[in-house]
Amino acid sequence: QVQLVESGGGSVQAGGSLRLSCAASGFTYSSYCMGWFRQPPGKEREGVAVIDADGSTIYADSVKGRFTISKDNVKNTLDLQMNSLKPEDTAMYYCAAERCTVVPHATLAALFNAGMDYWGKGTLVTISS
Numbered sequence: 676q677v678q679l680v681e682s683g684g685g686s687v688q689a690g691g692s693l694r695l696s697c698a699a700s701g702f703t704y705s706s707y708c709m710g711w712f713r714q715p716p717g718k719e720r721e722g723v724a725v726i727d728a729d730g731s732t733i734y735a736d737s738v739k740g741r742f743t744i745s746k747d748n749v750k751n752t753l754d755l756q757m758n759s760l761k762p763e764d765t766a767m768y769y770c771a772a773e774r775c776t777v778v779p780h781a782t783l784a785a786l787f788n789a790g791m792d793y794w795g796k797g798t799l800v801t802i803s804s
Contacts, residue, residue: 677701677793679770684798691760691802697753697770697795704751708775708786711744711755713766713800722787723768724755729777733787737763760802770795 683695695711710725724734724744732744743756753770773791775782 677772679772679793679795681768681770681795681798684768684800686801686803687760689761689802689804692756692758693760693800695755695757695768695770695798695800699751699753699770699772702772702774705748706774706776707772708778708783708791709744709746709753710771710786710791711753711768712771712790713764713768714797715763715766718766720769720790722790725783725787726753727775727778727783731777731780731783733780733783757800760800762802762804765800765802767797767799769797 678700680698687693708727711723712720713723714720722735723738726732726744726746741759745754771791772793
């Protein structure tokens, strides 16, 4: 079965960096779109970044230029490098997956907006000012 396990969360000061990682198992990793989503305290879940099998990506406007998503099809891992962190980045961060390969931008955008089929349990990121 699909398993997604996040790691790398923690508490840092504004301006700092964190690298989240998601270890995936139980499925053909290269045939899946992957993504990072987050849920700030008291708010709805939102897309952070998604990537398809060809490496095409979509980022939330709020993280563009600061966050980088990367997918390693050998190690079956999904990373999110987060730089220049802000207090508003505080949230529970979730790794997600859905079966797809190379998809039209509109399809990837739909996954970014609606979420994916499989989810990890999350890792908490707290940014202090």
